[in-house]
Amino acid sequence: MIKLSDSQRTLNRMSRIIKALLLISKIENDQYLKQDTIGSIELMDEVLEEIEERLTEKNITLHKYFYDDYTITQCNRTLLFTMMTNLINNAIKYNKDGGSIDIYTRVKDGRFQIEIKDSGIGIDKTDITGIFDRFKRLNKNKADGYGLGLPLVKTIAGCHKIEVLVDSTSNVGTEFTLRF
Ligand SMILES: Nc1ncnc2c1ncn2[C@@H]1O[C@H](COP(=O)(O)OP(=O)(O)OP(=O)(O)O)[C@@H](O)[C@H]1O
Numbered sequence: 001m002i003k004l005s006d007s008q009r010t011l012n013r014m015s016r017i018i019k020a021l022l023l024i025s026k027i028e029n030d031q032y033l034k035q036d037t038i039g040s041i042e043l044m045d046e047v048l049e050e051i052e053e054r055l056t057e058k059n060i061t062l063h064k065y066f067y068d069d070y071t072i073t074q075c076n077r078t079l080l081f082t083m084m085t086n087l088i089n090n091a092i093k094y095n096k097d098g099g100s101i102d103i104y105t106r107v108k109d110g111r112f113q114i115e116i117k118d119s120g121i122g123i124d125k126t127d128i129t130g131i132f133d134r135f136k137r138l139n140k141n142k143a144d145g146y147g148l149g150l151p152l153v154k155t156i157a158g159c160h161k162i163e164v165l166v167d168s169t170s171n172v173g174t175e176f177t178l179r180f
């Protein structure tokens with residue numbers, strides 16, 4: 001007989017997967033208004049405040065290099081918050097104990113960008129093209145999750161016309177760049 005706690009866990013897992021898929025579908029169907037205005041540094045600080053505890057738990061040092069600020073207009077604040085949270089959560093989850101995360105906000109080649117660099121396990125070059133695919137999770141990744149974080153990041157970025165770039169070296173770290 002299946003224990004109640006097991007079925008409860010399965011239910012929770014399924015419910016989280018459905019929620020994430022629904023969110024992606026709703027964004028793709030243009031069901032979210034984009035009427036907010038927020039400063040990039042304000043957004044980052046808000047996200048980091050929520051995540052602080054997890055950083056301490058994993059003994060990760062955060063460096064903020066907020067060189068330039070940028071006003072993001074006609075956006076959905078909640079969705080941008082979700083997008084940044086997913087990227088930083090990954091930077092924590094796939095980091096090494098005692099590792100670091102560097103966040104840059106700056107103008108480069110005439111465009112404002114936010115960079116999130118971690119000193120984690122990295123992603124093999126052969127795997128990198130598939131990481132935005134739904135349910136994709138890499139073999140060496142033993143952390144739990146559903147492989148829906150990055151697809152959500154891609155969808156939210158797409159609906160805000162933000163370009164997402166990724167660069168990674170196995171065992172050295174990963175860098176995500178959002179170009180506005
Ligand atoms: N910063 C990173 N460093 C190393 N690998 C990463 C990083 N971000 C993502 N990955 C790899 O890409 C896969 C997909 O990431 P994604 O965020 O979509 O899913 P997840 O973290 O496994 O689960 P979820 O976000 O749904 O809880 C991860 O399982 C991991 O293997």
Ligand SMILES: [Mg+2]
Nearest residue numbers: 090145149150
């Ligand atoms: Mg994730």
